[in-house]
Amino acid sequence: MTNNDTPSQGNFIKQIINEHNRTGRFDNRVHTRFPPEPNGYLHIGHAKSICLNFGIAEEYDGKCNLRFDDTNPTKEEVEYVDSIKEDIRWLGFDWEDREFYASDYFEMLYEYAIKLIKGGKAYVCELTAEQIREYRGTLTEAGKNSPFRDRPVDENLDLFERMRRGEFPDGSRTLRAKIDMAAPNLNMRDPVMYRILHAHHHRTGDDWCIYPTYDWAHGQSDSIESITHSICTLEFEDHRPLYDWFVEQLGIHHPQQIEFARLNITYMVMSKRKLLRLVQDGVVDGWDDPRMPTISGLRRRGYTPASIRDFADRVGVAKKESTIDMALLEHCIREDLNAHALRVMGVLDPLKVVLTNYPEEQVEEMEAVNNPEDPSAGTRTVPFSRELYIERDDFMEDPPRKFFRLAPGREVRLRYGYIIKCEDVIKDGDGNIVELHCTYDPQTKSGMPEANRKVKGTLHWVSAKHALDAEVRLYEQLFAKEDPNEVEEQLDFLSNLNPDSLSLVQAKVEPSLAAAEPGAHYQFERKGYFTVDSKYGRPGAPVFNRTVTLRDTWAKISRKQ
RNA sequence: UGGGGCGUAGCCAAGCGGUAAGGCAUCGGCCUUUGGAGCCGACAUGCGCAGGUUCGAAUCCUGCCGCCCCAGCCA
Numbered sequence: 001m002t003n004n005d006t007p008s009q010g011n012f013i014k015q016i017i018n019e020h021n022r023t024g025r026f027d028n029r030v031h032t033r034f035p036p037e038p039n040g041y042l043h044i045g046h047a048k049s050i051c052l053n054f055g056i057a058e059e060y061d062g063k064c065n066l067r068f069d070d071t072n073p074t075k076e077e078v079e080y081v082d083s084i085k086e087d088i089r090w091l092g093f094d095w096e097d098r099e100f101y102a103s104d105y106f107e108m109l110y111e112y113a114i115k116l117i118k119g120g121k122a123y124v125c126e127l128t129a130e131q132i133r134e135y136r137g138t139l140t141e142a143g144k145n146s147p148f149r150d151r152p153v154d155e156n157l158d159l160f161e162r163m164r165r166g167e168f169p170d171g172s173r174t175l176r177a178k179i180d181m182a183a184p185n186l187n188m189r190d191p192v193m194y195r196i197l198h199a200h201h202h203r204t205g206d207d208w209c210i211y212p213t214y215d216w217a218h219g220q221s222d223s224i225e226s227i228t229h230s231i232c233t234l235e236f237e238d239h240r241p242l243y244d245w246f247v248e249q250l251g252i253h254h255p256q257q258i259e260f261a262r263l264n265i266t267y268m269v270m271s272k273r274k275l276l277r278l279v280q281d282g283v284v285d286g287w288d289d290p291r292m293p294t295i296s297g298l299r300r301r302g303y304t305p306a307s308i309r310d311f312a313d314r315v316g317v318a319k320k321e322s323t324i325d326m327a328l329l330e331h332c333i334r335e336d337l338n339a340h341a342l343r344v345m346g347v348l349d350p351l352k353v354v355l356t357n358y359p360e361e362q363v364e365e366m367e368a369v370n371n372p373e374d375p376s377a378g379t380r381t382v383p384f385s386r387e388l389y390i391e392r393d394d395f396m397e398d399p400p401r402k403f404f405r406l407a408p409g410r411e412v413r414l415r416y417g418y419i420i421k422c423e424d425v426i427k428d429g430d431g432n433i434v435e436l437h438c439t440y441d442p443q444t445k446s447g448m449p450e451a452n453r454k455v456k457g458t459l460h461w462v463s464a465k466h467a468l469d470a471e472v473r474l475y476e477q478l479f480a481k482e483d484p485n486e487v488e489e490q491l492d493f494l495s496n497l498n499p500d501s502l503s504l505v506q507a508k509v510e511p512s513l514a515a516a517e518p519g520a521h522y523q524f525e526r527k528g529y530f531t532v533d534s535k536y537g538r539p540g541a542p543v544f545n546r547t548v549t550l551r552d553t554w555a556k557i558s559r560k561q
Numbered sequence: 562u563g564g565g566g567c568g569u570a571g572c573c574a575a576g577c578g579g580u581a582a583g584g585c586a587u588c589g590g591c592c593u594u595u596g597g598a599g600c601c602g603a604c605a606u607g608c609g610c611a612g613g614u615u616c617g618a619a620u621c622c623u624g625c626c627g628c629c630c631c632a633g634c635c636a
Binding site for chain 1: 574599631634636
């Protein structure tokens with residue numbers, strides 16, 4: 001995804017791989033994997049991991065597997081595996097025929113477990129969950145051995161087999177690795193390998209009633225797939241000794257686990273538990289709500305795969321816990337859309353303008369450039385007539401300094417149209433401005449010599465009788481606080497929701513937009529980038545989602561004033 | 562009071578003993594029929610702190626300090 005540079009420099013993971021290649025540890029092979037648990041939708045943090053794993057494989061001419069980590073049937077669903085596949089593909093990555101499931105290996109894992117039991121390295125424990133916790137000790141005190149720890153091999157074999165057969169109720173027994181109850185690393189204090197769960201699994205159905213834990217399944221799955229570099233997040237650092245212990249005891253292929261810092265972004269929550277909560281509580285309109293940091297939400301919002309990949313490249317890979325400024329993500333999408341989105345005119349908060357000296361029935365087709373960044377995008381035509389709409393905040397009766405837009409007696413240019421002058425402000429009984437009466441200068445039509453006259457500002461507009469009504473959804477960040485997890489006593493992260501994260505407006509947009517297709521990206525000139533929503537709206541009546549505003553230096557100036 | 566990690570600008574991040582890359586943000590200026598885009602410039606005598614080694618230290622050593630993770634039969 002990145003470039004063809006020699007992968008000699010770069011982040012610390014590449015440095016580790018380079019060292020392996022130098023010493024020949026994996027015969028110069030690089031094989032990674034992306035291992036999602038199908039218990040929720042993918043979010044942008046996963047995108048970072050996807051770009052990393054698939055990106056590294058590509059860069060080193062290796063492969064990257066997709067493997068669902070489906071060891072907990074109580075939380076996993078096919079809906080999630082489907083969405084995960086769709087999102088990875090959409091991001092632009094391809095796992096070819098390497099779509100695997102940890103559940104594919106249940107039988108092999110079972111055999112491995114028997115091998116450990118026979119070697120005296122695992123035992124069936126009858127302690128309850130609560131007792132196991134008590135026996136584990138604390139951070140500063142050693143644990144104590146389970147009374148079942150020294151059970152004879154034959155008895156363990158028998159009990160384990162009966163666990164599989166379903167003779168015991170949930171939670172009554174576990175298979176545990178026999179390591180060291182006094183280990184300073186709690187993960188090494190006889191970790192549970194299997195628990196009894198009489199639950200229906202989305203792939204294996206009712207074949208199993210014992211399920212492997214993450215620690216037992218993950219490393220062995222990596223090994224079975226001949227993974228070389230098993231990249232995961234920081235919280236698994238403490239698990240690496242256990243990961244290593246299992247493959248060493250088994251004497252099987254030993255991948256290298258490498259941990260990096262997960263992605264955090266200001267004003268966003270990134271935990272699946274919290275995202276699930278937003279969905280379940282109806283705070284948002286599903287996993288793909290355009291305010292969600294999910295891949296599907298970003299897609300609906302108007303983010304492009306290229307912009308997300310670019311973002312993943314720019315945030316870097318390191319072990320320092322960090323929180324990326326949301327502005328970087330916005331920068332990435334603006335940069336992509338600036339180059340590719342077609343320009344169009346749409347008025348979000350319409351104010352009527354009547355050109356009193358413009359012929360009553362006349363309509364002119366004005367030629368407009370589709371994308372000044374890309375001449376090949378061509379031009380289109382936009383109807384112009386006597387009655388127009390302009391943006392309400394493009395007019396001020398009593399303008400402050402540096403306001404370059406329309407005001408009584410002032411001139412302004414209508415993009416691709418004429419220079420107009422404000423002659424009269426029409427108000428209703430309550431003093432609200434309802435209409436502007438302006439005159440146009442016929443010598444200043446776009447393209448004419450007189451049109452080059454200097455005027456302070458250029459406004460976008462739409463012809464009143466030709467305009468298409470369209471619903472536009474204006475989004476802001478879902479949370480009002482930079483760190484949504486920073487909450488007052490007794491409250492949770494939902495107390496930090498931004499009440500203005502969504503506002504609906506009825507806009508007037510240029511008629512060409514009647515043909516806009518779901519997912520299409522546009523720049524509404526001077527306002528921002530908008531994408532046709534894929535869930536709401538109908539053919540001929542599109543609904544637009546605001547992806548991101550344009551950079552707004554006027555907003556900055558007026559804020560300071 | 563155990564173990565594992567991490568501290569370079571407002572936010573990320575290079576740097577790997579030879580005198581602090583780059584990006585985002587911010588601030589100036591130029592340009593502009595989008596207050597967009599683009600272009601030019603500014604932005605760490607300083608690398609958590611204190612000592613030490615060295616001709617030379619963000620890089621090596623020692624000691625502190627701060628932050629994160631671990632006591633699920635979640636992943």
